[in-house]
Amino acid sequence: MRDQHGTNETGAVSGAPRGRSAGVGAARKPSFAEAARVWARIGFLGFGGPAGQIALMHREVVETRRWVPEERFLHALNYCMLLPGPEAQQLAIYIGWLLHGTRGGLVAGILFVLPGLCILLGLSTLYALYHQTGTLSAVFFGLKATVLAIVIEALLRLARRALTTLSSRAIAALAFAALFFFSVPFPLVILAAGLFGLLTAGRKADAGPEVKPGAGAADGARPWRRTLALVALWSCLWVAPLGLIVLLWGAESVFVALHIFFSKMAVVTFGGAYAVLAYVAQQAVETHHWLRPGEMLDGLALAETTPGPLVLVLTFVAFMAAFRVPPPGLDPVVAGLVGGLVATWVTFVPCFALIFLGAPSVERLRGNRMAVAAMRAISAAVVGVILNLAVWFALHVLFASVRQSRFGPLVLSVPDLASFDGAAALLALLAGGLLFVVRLGVVATLAVCAGGGLILSRL
Structure with missing residues (x-):
């Protein structure tokens, strides 16, 4: 069985030669x-x-x-x-x-x-300026239905890999209930799952076998002074744009809010983009009013059709936010480009920091039973998080009107059954058939359903 990372149950990458490991004894250093x-x-x-x-x-x-x-x-x-x-x-x-x-x-x-960033910024510009024209609206109608099928496919892949024990299934169910029924903030769900994993680290079934650090782990550990210097350097790089933003556009500009919000997202995106999208969508649509409900799906469709990490969808969110609320005197498109770059910077700078700081001591981390147990619990919670995303997307794809009803701490998203969109359901079924039965690739499936959206718009 292959998981979403292209690895099989033994940990070998798909397509790797059997027997002797590829490259052993033959590795060469390129220029x-x-x-x-x-x-x-x-x-x-x-x-x-x-x-x-x-x-x-x-x-x-x-x-x-x-x-x-x-x-x-x-x-x-x-x-x-x-x-x-x-x-x-x-x-x-x-x-x-x-x-x-x-x-x-x-x-x-x-x-x-x-490359993906440049393409996505260009597509975001076209979307912001022209997405309400008939042709583009029809294309995105088809793309939205495909995104629903893609998210369900990702959910099933991750569930097969992460939900292998009774406790992991319970964590996933509780994570979904906390998000969907009680609107618990996404970071708290991830934190709670990690703490549960730490508390149960002594249980062999949850924590896995103890792995001893490999040779050279101790030798690779950085001196503490160098580590502190690196932490200080990357922390300054991470927050540096904030000072420039305040200097140029003031502390009340949308760029400050984008910097702070996406900085928080950068440190809780365990499980990839799908895990955090429902929370980002909720905040961007309902709290900050940066996007309209259907536009998060449009952004995800754009990110699916471009190369690079799927988390670049956050660049689209920031572009639209700044495009709609530009600082006084700044062209909306320029503001959108600045907003997209701010979100991209604060999302990816921590990636470099985590590798440069942690790689020399990676063997020591791999041998830590508590870290492994915490991450297994977080992986299980991420399944519940992505299920929440799938349900959220399904409601907004299949129904034109969805209202929230509150009963004390309980919050329910209730669709208007009269607003059911049969064409969207048909395209979602088509996308599911292409992905699950025909095994067509994601990009090809998106293209087919975009064409389907155009055809249905002409009927």
Whole structure:
């Protein structure tokens, strides 16, 4: 069975040679320019979410070029899966760091994101200016239905991997109930799951076997002074735009709110973009009024059709927020571009910091039973979080009107049955059939359903 990261139950990457690990005894170090060209290629071809991106990296750096042995690749992947943020981009940073140190990690991480970021900013501009025209509205109508099927597919993949014990299923159910019925903030759900994992770390079934640190773990640990210096450096880089924003546009500008909000999201995005989208959608639509209800689905559809990490959908959210509430005297499109760049900066800077700080001591972290137990509990909670996202998307795709009813602490999203959209349901079924039965790729499925939206609009 393969999980969403392209690995099978034994931990081997899909497509890896059997028997002797790929690259063992044959690893070679590329030149910096050669590596940069490959990272740019991966950045432009990185479609298909983390599974496709990790498989692409494995093919390029392990199987084809043999720059990194199989064991080192899997070692890096295991560490990146423990971190908040997009694991595929963090893996690129890690491999780049292995090959060429800090400059290698920087180039790999930047080139992994840059092509998708440029494309998404361009698409966001077109969306903001023209999305209410008939043709684009019809295209996005088809894309929304596809996104629902894509989220359900991701939910099933993760559930098969994460819900292997009774306690993990209970955690997932409680996480869903807390979010859907009681509107508990997403970060609190993740924190509670992590604390539960720590408290149950002594249970072998939940924590897994103790893994001893590998050779060289102690040697790789950074001196504490250097670690503190790195923490200070990356912390300053993370918050640096905030000072410039206040200086140029004042403390009340939308850019300040975007910087603070997406900085919080950057440290709680365990489980990838799908896990945090429902919370972001709720805050962006209902609390901050940055987006209209259907626009979060449009943004996710745009992110699905571009290369790079899916979490770039946050760039779209920030673009639309700043486009709608630009500072006085600033063109809305320019404001949108600035807002998108602010969200991108605060989302991805922590990825570099976590790799450069943690990679030298990764073996020690892997051998920590409490860390493993906490992450297993968080993974189970993420299933409940993504189920909440799937239900939220389904309600807003299939029904034109959804209202919230409050009964004390209980909050229910109740659709207006008379507003049921049969065309959207038909397209969602088509997308599900293409993904689950025909096994068509995500991008091809999006294209087919976008065409379906155009055809239905003409009928």
